[in-house]
Amino acid sequence: MPESPSIAARVATTLRDAGPATITDLTRSLAVSRTSVEKALSILETSGMIAGGIAPATGAGRPARRYEFAAASASVVGVDIGAATVRVLVCDLAGRVVRHETHPGITGQTDGAAQLSAVIEHIRAALDGLPPARAVGASLPGIVDDAGRVIASVVIPEWSGIDIGARLRDALGCPVSVDNGVRLAAVAEHHLGAAQHVDDLLYVSVGNRIAMGLILGGVPRRGIHHAAGDIGRLAFRELTDATGELRWRSAPSGAQVFSRARAGDAQAVAELRTFIDELAQGIALLTMTVDPSMIVIGGGLSEAHDELISPLRSALDRSIGMPFPLSVTEARLGAAAAAHGALVLAFDRLGPHIHAVAGMPVPPIEPRPQTTASRKEDPT
Structure with a gap:
């Protein structure tokens, strides 16, 4: 105990x-x-x-x-590192987010070292004028071990095998903890989003890829190889290519398919119907494996709201065919979920470094609207 x-x-x-x-x-x-x-x-x-x-x-x-x-005596940073966007949150020791910035993603950099340097500069810029950071939580797309080493990443292959946690720690001068972005999005929805007070949660991210985060007994499930949730290429083979990226026929992207279907395009309507049915089949398999209290749908396509959530809920009921209702809801934190989860990760794993005493629970993180990368908000 x-x-x-x-x-x-x-x-x-x-x-x-x-x-x-x-x-x-x-x-x-x-x-x-x-x-x-x-x-x-x-x-x-x-x-x-x-x-x-x-x-x-x-x-x-x-x-x-x-x-x-003394909440304002130091800072804690959460950073979500992605191909398209890097998002940085800075909060005080009581969990109040005082700065929220977004920057261009790292794909425009020349190599892995340049990508990491860009992330470090974004974190330093976000801390400008604020108290020093006592800890950093980092989210990235890939399989990450407990030490912060990237075991594999399809999205950022240059970082595979690299101890990103150690590199960030050396550059920033404070403890750093790293984990998978979808898992941290699930953590954030559990801690301050749509699934608060829910101990068993299945979080499904539907964006460019499909991935899963699992909370069991209130604890994120990592698995013995840290790969729990990396199911897109296996559970949704009819929807994805060899790398796990979603394939679309009637438009170049999922958002455009939804847009065309909304406008009455017959091909887009048919593709969307097939997509939701296939998505429901895969989620049904995952659902019956763990029988969660709630299913939270996040990722970029969750912004389609009832155009995705309502038909998906109906398709899941048909797929499972059990005499109990499924709680299916839209994620509350949107694109900022993983960055907020990174803050929770920092407080959870690095609490003694942050608070100077052991045993303090993670604070109730209070979100703040984002700003552009070029503007800073006054934390007062």
Whole structure:
């Protein structure tokens, strides 16, 4: 069984999530002794995690000191690295996103080293004028081991076999954790999106490719070879080419097929009907394998909303044919899901580096609208 969090972790979490408090407030809310709270506060003040002030006087006697969580003392970064887009989020230690930027993807770079250099520069630019980063979470398309080494990536083949986590850590001077982008999108939807409080979740990303992220018992499923979810080329062979990329006949892209079908193009309507039926067959197989509480549809094509979700829900019911309803919903975080999942990853795996005490839970990440790469938002 996991160890119970220390008094210092409980005090810090309370101040972070509930706001400033006095020693008396903390003693009552945590149901521990005043001496224990005082020792914890001393530890947290020494580490710089909290600050103490004087509460306004409310009557006779000496005013009590109120302590607050030092959320703005450092930053945490989440970066989603993609072929078309690099998205960078910076949040404070309480999980409030203070900067959200998008940049062009890395495919325009000459080689793997140049691609990585571009990502590093985007992260540094996003941190300009903000407190230094204590940790970075990174999302990328590929199979990634626990250490941050890219085992294989069809989208960024230049990084296959490279320890991207170590390269980023050396360049940025702080701990870095790396994971697969679709898995982190599932993590984000579970933590702050459409699937909060759902312990068993199947996240299906439908974009240029089809991929899956799985949450079981509230924990992301990675698999013994870190490959759980890499199912596009296997479960959807009728829809994809040898690399797992979706094939379209009536238009160059899925978005254009949906657009033409919306306009009444008969060929696009027929292709879309076949696509949804085939998609439902593959998802049905995955669904009956793990029997999740919820199926979340994300990725670029999920933006078709009810043109995809409603017919897919009906096709799934027909495919499975079971006497229970399936909960199928659209992802809430859209294209920013993996970057938010990267923030959750950083807080989850690198919490002791971020907070200077072990045992603090991931904060409730608060999203912020994105800006262009050339503009920075004032974090105040």
